[in-house]
Amino acid sequence: MAIGKTPSREPQDKPKQIPLSSVASGSRVRVLAIPERIARQLVPQGVRPGEFLTVKNRAPIGGAILVAVNGATIALGRALARKIMVKVVVESR
Amino acid sequence: MSAAPGQQALVTIQPRSTPQVVLIGQPNCGKSTLFNRVAGYHSEVSNFPGSTVHAAKSSVRLNGWTLELVDLPGIYSLTACNPAETAAHAFLLNSGADLVINVVDASLLSRSLELTLELRELGIPMVVCLNMSDEARRKGIRISRERLEAALQVPVVETIAPKGDGVQELFARTKSTIAQAPAALPPLTWSRDVEQEVAELEAKLPAQSPRPPNADGSEAPALLPRFIAIKLLEGDESMAACVPPEIRSQVEAQRARLAEKRGRTAATVIMSERHDWAMRLCEQVAEVGKPASDVRDKIDSVLTHPLWGYVALVAALIGFFWAVFGLGSLIERLLQAHLADVYAYLFPNLVRGTLSEAVVHSVWDGFVGGAAIVLPYLVPFLVGLAILEDAGYLPRVAYLMDGLLHRIGLHGTSTLPLILGYGCSVPACLATRILPSRRDRFLTNVLATLVPCSARSNVIFALAGFYLGPAWALGIFCLNAAVVVGTGALMSRLWPEVSPGMILEVPRYQWPQPSMVLRKVWLRIREFVTLSWPLLIAGSLVLGLAEHWRWNHLIDVGLSPITRLLGLPLAVGTTLVFGVLRKELSMVMLVQAMGTADIRHVMTAAQIVVFTIFVTFYVPCVATIAALVREVGRRLTAVAIAYTFVLATILGLAARVLMSLVAR
Numbered sequence: 001m002a003i004g005k006t007p008s009r010e011p012q013d014k015p016k017q018i019p020l021s022s023v024a025s026g027s028r029v030r031v032l033a034i035p036e037r038i039a040r041q042l043v044p045q046g047v048r049p050g051e052f053l054t055v056k057n058r059a060p061i062g063g064a065i066l067v068a069v070n071g072a073t074i075a076l077g078r079a080l081a082r083k084i085m086v087k088v089v090v091e092s093r
Numbered sequence: 094m095s096a097a098p099g100q101q102a103l104v105t106i107q108p109r110s111t112p113q114v115v116l117i118g119q120p121n122c123g124k125s126t127l128f129n130r131v132a133g134y135h136s137e138v139s140n141f142p143g144s145t146v147h148a149a150k151s152s153v154r155l156n157g158w159t160l161e162l163v164d165l166p167g168i169y170s171l172t173a174c175n176p177a178e179t180a181a182h183a184f185l186l187n188s189g190a191d192l193v194i195n196v197v198d199a200s201l202l203s204r205s206l207e208l209t210l211e212l213r214e215l216g217i218p219m220v221v222c223l224n225m226s227d228e229a230r231r232k233g234i235r236i237s238r239e240r241l242e243a244a245l246q247v248p249v250v251e252t253i254a255p256k257g258d259g260v261q262e263l264f265a266r267t268k269s270t271i272a273q274a275p276a277a278l279p280p281l282t283w284s285r286d287v288e289q290e291v292a293e294l295e296a297k298l299p300a301q302s303p304r305p306p307n308a309d310g311s312e313a314p315a316l317l318p319r320f321i322a323i324k325l326l327e328g329d330e331s332m333a334a335c336v337p338p339e340i341r342s343q344v345e346a347q348r349a350r351l352a353e354k355r356g357r358t359a360a361t362v363i364m365s366e367r368h369d370w371a372m373r374l375c376e377q378v379a380e381v382g383k384p385a386s387d388v389r390d391k392i393d394s395v396l397t398h399p400l401w402g403y404v405a406l407v408a409a410l411i412g413f414f415w416a417v418f419g420l421g422s423l424i425e426r427l428l429q430a431h432l433a434d435v436y437a438y439l440f441p442n443l444v445r446g447t448l449s450e451a452v453v454h455s456v457w458d459g460f461v462g463g464a465a466i467v468l469p470y471l472v473p474f475l476v477g478l479a480i481l482e483d484a485g486y487l488p489r490v491a492y493l494m495d496g497l498l499h500r501i502g503l504h505g506t507s508t509l510p511l512i513l514g515y516g517c518s519v520p521a522c523l524a525t526r527i528l529p530s531r532r533d534r535f536l537t538n539v540l541a542t543l544v545p546c547s548a549r550s551n552v553i554f555a556l557a558g559f560y561l562g563p564a565w566a567l568g569i570f571c572l573n574a575a576v577v578v579g580t581g582a583l584m585s586r587l588w589p590e591v592s593p594g595m596i597l598e599v600p601r602y603q604w605p606q607p608s609m610v611l612r613k614v615w616l617r618i619r620e621f622v623t624l625s626w627p628l629l630i631a632g633s634l635v636l637g638l639a640e641h642w643r644w645n646h647l648i649d650v651g652l653s654p655i656t657r658l659l660g661l662p663l664a665v666g667t668t669l670v671f672g673v674l675r676k677e678l679s680m681v682m683l684v685q686a687m688g689t690a691d692i693r694h695v696m697t698a699a700q701i702v703v704f705t706i707f708v709t710f711y712v713p714c715v716a717t718i719a720a721l722v723r724e725v726g727r728r729l730t731a732v733a734i735a736y737t738f739v740l741a742t743i744l745g746l747a748a749r750v751l752m753s754l755v756a757r
Contacts, residue, residue, distance in 0.1 A: 036358060036360075036361070037593070038593055038594075038596075039361065040172060040174070040360070041169075041174050041529075041593075041596050042596060043361075043364050043368075044169035044170035044172070044204075044207065044208075044364075045169055045204070045596065045598060046201075046204045048364075048365075048368065056393075056394070056397070057394065057397045057398065057399065057402075058399060059397075059399060059402070059492060059493055059495060059496050060399045060400075060496070061496050062496045062499060063399075063492075063493070063495050063496030063497075064492050064493075064495035064496065064505055064595055066397055066492055066599065070201070070203060070204060071200055071201050071232060071234075072201050072204065072598060073393075073598070073599040073600075074596065074597065074598050074599065075488065075491065075492040075495065075505060075595060075596075075597045075598075075599050076594070076595065076596060077495055077499070077504050077505065077593075077594030077595035077596070078495070078496065078499075078594070079499075079591075079593075079594045080593060080594035080595070080596065081594075
């Protein structure tokens with residue numbers, strides 16, 4: 001464990017983790033972590049750590065998120081998307 | 094991973110006279126389309142995941158060869174998440190199929206191959222059906238069938254199920270694969286550390302693990318020790334229940350060891366092994382080029398747009414409503430006018446008040462009720478619903494509605510049963526099996542039975558719409574939607590639960606094929622024509638005779654507390670009783686009970702509104718009650734029935750009070 005490590009000084013090379021729910025539509029992201037409990041259902045549908053997703057659309061007022069993964073399109077509830085941690089690879093235009 | 098030289102024994106199967114072939118694959122990969130192609134239209138097909146919720150079986154004769162073909166609900170993997178998937182697993186593991194046809198969506202190859210690899214571990218002879226190869230080509234994916242066949246060491250056949258391409262060859266290969274002495278499939282070996290764990294556990298398992306007998310008492314076939322070992326390491330609870338306690342503790346120790354070595358849970362390790370294998374295989378057999386530009390993507394970005402998506406949804410619903418009502422009322426008017434002339438022409442000499450007149454007239458009323466009041470609305474309605482289903486619009490509606498449904502404690506997946514509820518409550522109840530949580534299933538079942546099915550919509554269209562104007566019908570539909578939302582909000586207050594949320598695959602749009610739409614509509618209408626219509630005529634006859642001998646007064650008097658309370662004519666009491674049998678009956682019988690084809694002469698506008706609202710909400714029909722009992726149990730069904738009755742009475746009363754204020 002490094003001594004004197006403060007929360008304000010994060011290493012630069014560490015990817016910035018954000019929940020999938022806060023990604024703008026049109027962005028391409030890479031999945032970093034999925035909680036075990038929901039992974040059982042998500043992984044067989046292709047949403048797994050390491051995979052790239054494209055956020056196709058977001059429904060308004062707490063609605064679902066539509067993502068493209070490996071040629072398939074999957075609708076994910078907002079609460080679920082909040083638990084999926086991703087890193088943005090390509091920002092939306 | 095690669096195929097190891099060691100050969101594994103195949104599961105021994107009891108010989109049976111006709112071989113059983115099971116179609117299995119991921120949701121929406123075209124299993125049911127394929128099934129219907131060869132078995133005739135028996136299995137409901139729609140363009141949304143989870144349209145098949147139970148096994149459909151059919152005996153099929155192909156080129157002089159008879160087989161029993163089984164269509165199972167789609168599964169993403171051999172770990173079940175909802176009752177429909179559990180049903181597929183149970184069937185696959187317990188029925189002792191002679192061969193599985195693994196239907197693979199070629200345009201989603203790598204994901205589909207993960208299931209293929211899992212199925213392969215079962216050791217049941219297998220044929221891979223590479224379906225939707227046209228879609229794959231459009232996406233720029235070119236798959237080498239030969240290389241895939243060589244890598245999997247099972248026959249691979251390319252098909253386009255809706256067009257029937259390759260289907261002949263698929264069954265020819267199936268036949269020859271069954272006919273062969275069962276060729277053993279070499280097992281796939283895993284990464285060395287995982288393989289060690291699998292082999293160690295496999296060695297500890299007996300060659301034939303005893304399995305509990307099936308629910309129907311038949312013997313469940315033995316499973317391969319290797320398959321059991323892998324499932325145990327994955328943490329499959331149903332499998333763990335079948336092995337002795339000392340094996341269970343061994344499994345836990347091995348899972349912990351694997352997790353420690355890999356830094357991930359054993360289940361994740363095994364899933365990723367399969368994933369890596371599938372990815373590598375995919376790279377070997379498929380070339381991915383540039384996808385052709387697809388107009389469907391552009392349509393989809395509009396229909397799922399945060400603003401235009403909702404505009405399109407509302408427009409679609411209103412358009413649907415006007416089309417069904419417009420067409421229905423037009424046909425009803427035409428038929429009513431002409432059928433009255435036909436009656437006068439056919440039976441000119443009947444004297445009113447005689448027994449023969451009562452019989453002829455009531456049978457005729459039952460017949461006309463079906464032909465002129467029910468079918469004109471039912472047919473356009475079912476055609477419209479079938480087109481929306483087959484085009485693949487419903488999962489988009491689920492996506493759009495997820496946020497709203499969250500407010501009433503459900504999520505978007507529940508939209509599918511609710512929309513199907515507008516067709517018929519019985520399939521809507523069945524469709525709740527795609528929901529993972531028991532609480533969500535109960536809530537959705539209750540809400541889906543509140544949604545007016547086509548029979549009740551018929552009452553709304555043909556009574557309120559026809560006599561008072563389409564705005565009244567639309568108003569009642571809106572009232573119903575509000576009550577559904579209110580009920581959902583109320584129930585989720587009483588039974589709160591944080592559900593994990595929606596995970597729903599949204600399929601590509603497809604052009605609805607006219608022949609498929611017509612077959613589906615016919616399948617649904619057939620029930621009306623063969624069951625409800627005769628019942629309608631019989632019911633009408635019973636009512637006619639009861640009126641002739643004045644028995645109906647007993648029922649009417651018995652129900653008078655309700656009819657009085659709602660300010661309805663006493664004579665409608667009998668029709669409400671018949672309505673529990675079939676909802677259409679309450680309206681068709683109304684014509685009979687009131688002794689006129691023009692309801693406006695005998696009922697006020699207020700009475701028509703109150704009656705329509707009451708019929709829309711009160712007590713589900715007998716068939717729905719049976720479906721509810723099956724899905725949620727007797728106690729909760731009784732709760733649902735009591736709720737709908739109280740609700741209908743309150744709403745009817747409220748409508749009566751409101752209408753009297755308006756009329757004044």
